[in-house]
Amino acid sequence: MRLRNVLAATSMAAALVGVTAMPAHAATGYDRCPQNRMCVFTxxxxxxxxxxxxxxDADLGDSNGPTGMNNNIESFFNNSGHHxxxxxxxxxxxxxxxxDPYVGGKNFGDAWDNRVSSLHDY
Ligand SMILES: [Ca+2]
Ligand SMILES: [Ca+2]
Incomplete structure (x- = not known):
């Protein structure tokens, strides 16, 4: 009986550590962008x-590739070595x-907010 109580307390403590450790490294904002990629944000x-x-992507408005981004992009992060x-x-x-390559995070700004319909590296 006493041993069972100790085991239960130990597994409960381990579970709590697992739960609290996860959100600490959740990426937000530009930090979500993987290496060697172009990331765009609504x-x-x-x-x-x-x-x-x-x-x-030749057409952000079709179903080939990401959807919901056509004329809906306000910032980007060029995390690649490409133009x-x-x-x-x-x-x-x-x-x-x-x-340009590796420029980091940029806002498109008023003149370009919610306009991009296709994009490509070169
Ligand atoms: Ca597309
Ligand atoms: Ca457009």
């Missing part, structure tokens, strides 16, 4: 929903905005 300063790209371009229209067309 909110400013890396907030909101994130989509991650290795080479790009990237963003376009206002699908198919790499219309107005273009450029990102």
């Amino acid at each position: 909110g400013p300063n890396g907030s909101g929903t994130m989509a991650v790209f290795a080479v790009g 990237w371009d963003f376009w206002d229209l699908p198919g790499y067309a219309g107005d273009i905005r450029h990102s």
